[in-house]
Amino acid sequence: MAETTGSLRDAFGSALVELGAKYDDFVVVDADNAPATRSSSFAERYPERFLNVGCAEQNMIGVAAGIALTGVPVIVSTFAIFLCGRAFEQIRNTICRNRLPIVLVGTHAGITVGRDGSSHFAVEDVALMRAIPGMQVLVLSCADQALLMLEAALLERSPVYVRVSRSGSAATSEGRVRLGGGERRMRGTDISFFTCGVVLDRVSAAAEMLAAQGYSVDLIDLYSVKPLDESLVIDSLNRTRAAVVIEEHNTVGGLGEAVMALSATHHPTPFSHICIRETFGRSGGPAELLDLYGVTPVRIAEEAIRVISRKVR
Amino acid sequence: MDNSQLEEKARNIRLSVLDMVFTAGSGHIDSSFSAVEILVALYYRFLKFRQDEPAWAQRDRFILSKGHAAPVLYAILADLGFFPQSDLSKLRDVASHLQGHPSLETPGIDSATGSLGQGLSIACGIAFANERIHRDPSRQVYALLSDGELNEGQIWEAAMMAAHFRLRNLTAIVDCNGLQYTGATSVVMSTEPLRAKFEAFRWEVLVVNGHSIVELCQALARCADATGPTMILAKTVKGKGVSFMENNLEWHGKVPTPEKYRAARMELENG
Numbered sequence: 001m002a003e004t005t006g007s008l009r010d011a012f013g014s015a016l017v018e019l020g021a022k023y024d025d026f027v028v029v030d031a032d033n034a035p036a037t038r039s040s041s042f043a044e045r046y047p048e049r050f051l052n053v054g055c056a057e058q059n060m061i062g063v064a065a066g067i068a069l070t071g072v073p074v075i076v077s078t079f080a081i082f083l084c085g086r087a088f089e090q091i092r093n094t095i096c097r098n099r100l101p102i103v104l105v106g107t108h109a110g111i112t113v114g115r116d117g118s119s120h121f122a123v124e125d126v127a128l129m130r131a132i133p134g135m136q137v138l139v140l141s142c143a144d145q146a147l148l149m150l151e152a153a154l155l156e157r158s159p160v161y162v163r164v165s166r167s168g169s170a171a172t173s174e175g176r177v178r179l180g181g182g183e184r185r186m187r188g189t190d191i192s193f194f195t196c197g198v199v200l201d202r203v204s205a206a207a208e209m210l211a212a213q214g215y216s217v218d219l220i221d222l223y224s225v226k227p228l229d230e231s232l233v234i235d236s237l238n239r240t241r242a243a244v245v246i247e248e249h250n251t252v253g254g255l256g257e258a259v260m261a262l263s264a265t266h267h268p269t270p271f272s273h274i275c276i277r278e279t280f281g282r283s284g285g286p287a288e289l290l291d292l293y294g295v296t297p298v299r300i301a302e303e304a305i306r307v308i309s310r311k312v313r
Numbered sequence: 314m315d316n317s318q319l320e321e322k323a324r325n326i327r328l329s330v331l332d333m334v335f336t337a338g339s340g341h342i343d344s345s346f347s348a349v350e351i352l353v354a355l356y357y358r359f360l361k362f363r364q365d366e367p368a369w370a371q372r373d374r375f376i377l378s379k380g381h382a383a384p385v386l387y388a389i390l391a392d393l394g395f396f397p398q399s400d401l402s403k404l405r406d407v408a409s410h411l412q413g414h415p416s417l418e419t420p421g422i423d424s425a426t427g428s429l430g431q432g433l434s435i436a437c438g439i440a441f442a443n444e445r446i447h448r449d450p451s452r453q454v455y456a457l458l459s460d461g462e463l464n465e466g467q468i469w470e471a472a473m474m475a476a477h478f479r480l481r482n483l484t485a486i487v488d489c490n491g492l493q494y495t496g497a498t499s500v501v502m503s504t505e506p507l508r509a510k511f512e513a514f515r516w517e518v519l520v521v522n523g524h525s526i527v528e529l530c531q532a533l534a535r536c537a538d539a540t541g542p543t544m545i546l547a548k549t550v551k552g553k554g555v556s557f558m559e560n561n562l563e564w565h566g567k568v569p570t571p572e573k574y575r576a577a578r579m580e581l582e583n584g
Contacts, residue, residue: 027446048445049446051441053470053474054473054474054477056467056470056473056474058430058431058434058466058467058470059434059437059467059470059471059474061434062431062432062433062434062435062437062438062467062471063434063435063437063438063441063471063474064438065424065434065435065438066424066434066435066436066437066438066439066440066441066442067438067439067441067442067446068438069374069423069424069435069438069439070370070439070442070443070446070447071370072442072446089428090431090434090467093425093427093428093431094424094425094426094428094431094434094435097416097425098417098424098425099417
């Protein structure tokens with residue numbers, strides 16, 4: 001599959017500027033990464049509301065917290081692994097313990113960063129952020145959601161992590177975006193597909209393949225990983241009784257485990273989990289990498305059929 | 314309050330700290346004792362606040378980056394009327410707002426702290442917001458750091474930033490008692506030469522006797538004319554005020570026996 005358009009980081013950059021026009025109270029903080037994260041657009045438009053602290057993520061978080069403690073909401077952005085990894089404890093101890101109105105945008109998440117290689121990827125970020133008490137987690141799946149997602153996060157006035165890929169998805173959406181929400185993109189009864197992020201395109205392609213073979217897929221974009229749209233997930237499992245969860249994240253602690261835990265406690269269902277399994281990744285084209293690690297429409301479809309055969313009648 | 318009244322206040326704060334940690338059976342007396350005069354000078358002479366309106370937007374702010382000295386801060390906040398004195402006997406109690414390290418649950422606390430190395434960044438953020446967002450140069454922000462805490466790299470990130478943005482309404486104080494948990498700072502991880510380091514980071518540096526109300530107040534008064542961030546290196550004694558605790562590594566985070574408690578109390582009462 002060719003790399004799709006509609007770069008999510010571009011969508012984030014534009015959305016940030018639009019949001020800045022709608023709400024005049026927040027500021028944006030960066031750690032020497034604005035051109036890459038696209039918060040540079042906001043910096044150009046609203047220089048007096050933008051702070052670059054240089055290449056110092058831990059200080060960035062403390063500074064953002066200080067600003068927020070004076071009553072000013074903050075949107076912080078840098079690469080997901082540096083934000084969630086290097087500054088994890090600062091996020092936990094200074095932002096979350098104070099329960100501050102801060103949106104943390106981790107860009108270049110997953111492996112679709114591509115050529116820079118694994119030092120700059122993040123397959124652990126959702127797990128890290130989910131594990132913090134009180135932190136909510138949203139994953140941008142398509143460009144159309146960007147403004148709504150950022151706005152919803154900003155209006156929470158409490159810590160929210162928003163995961164954004166460097167690459168894009170062709171998917172469109174006219175749905176609402178809310179904390180604890182999800183979007184049903186296809187209605188079906190044979191198999192549930194739960195996903196989020198740019199892999200949505202591949203998941204949709206797999207659903208089309210299955211449709212051509214006579215299967216009907218219930219395809220849900222669970223862009224809110226924490227809290228999950230529990231009633232939507234359970235409703236889907238009720239209809240299909242078999243599920244595949246697909247994410248651009250390690251096996252541990254991401255959307256997969258979140259959904260499977262919900263299933264185990266509320267609606268036990270056979271699952272397959274397609275993800276970036278126990279690897280940091282490597283340099284390559286984004287599409288090549290997803291192919292390399294088995295996140296392909298063909299494999300998703302094959303797994304779906306396999307799980308369907310394990311259905312409990 | 315004149316200087317001798319502030320000194321008397323310091324003595325009473327030490328008694329309060331001793332009592333509350335002994336009652337709690339947990340807490341850091343010696344780390345608290347080295348910071349008493351610093352906090353007394355700040356809270357009774359310099360800081361602008363409203364105890365009946367702790368969230369007053371134009372207040373000065375204080376970040377206890379050295380969060381384990383919380384007992385001193387709690388004693389002062391109670392004395393000033395932010396919350397009832399009787400709360401102090403419930404330090405670290407499960408039903409109490411007085412957490413082991415500062416949290417926003419306690420009225421008068423400006424930020425949760427406790428994990429060393431983070432408070433100067435918070436203070437920088439506040440100073441930046443005061444100056445550039447709220448455009449209110451009257452708001453001051455102070456941070457108290459420990460010398461051991463200067464091992465943390467994040468401190469130096471914040472120090473760089475403060476100077477880069479010429480945050481003139483920011484004053485940091487280091488409680489230089491020469492000891493950290495595992496030994497003397499000079500032995501564990503030397504941070505000297507501190508004055509030269511902070512000057513190299515383009516801070517204005519003042520060095521004072523951290524137990525002299527006079528010297529502390531003179532230094533704090535000078536910060537008003539600063540053109541950038543000010544660092545006050547306060548030379549202190551860990552455990553100051555109780556002879557058997559002074560400069561004694563053994564007393565880090567240690568709670569006295571009833572016998573030692575009585576001995577300590579007697580020294581402070583007569584001191």
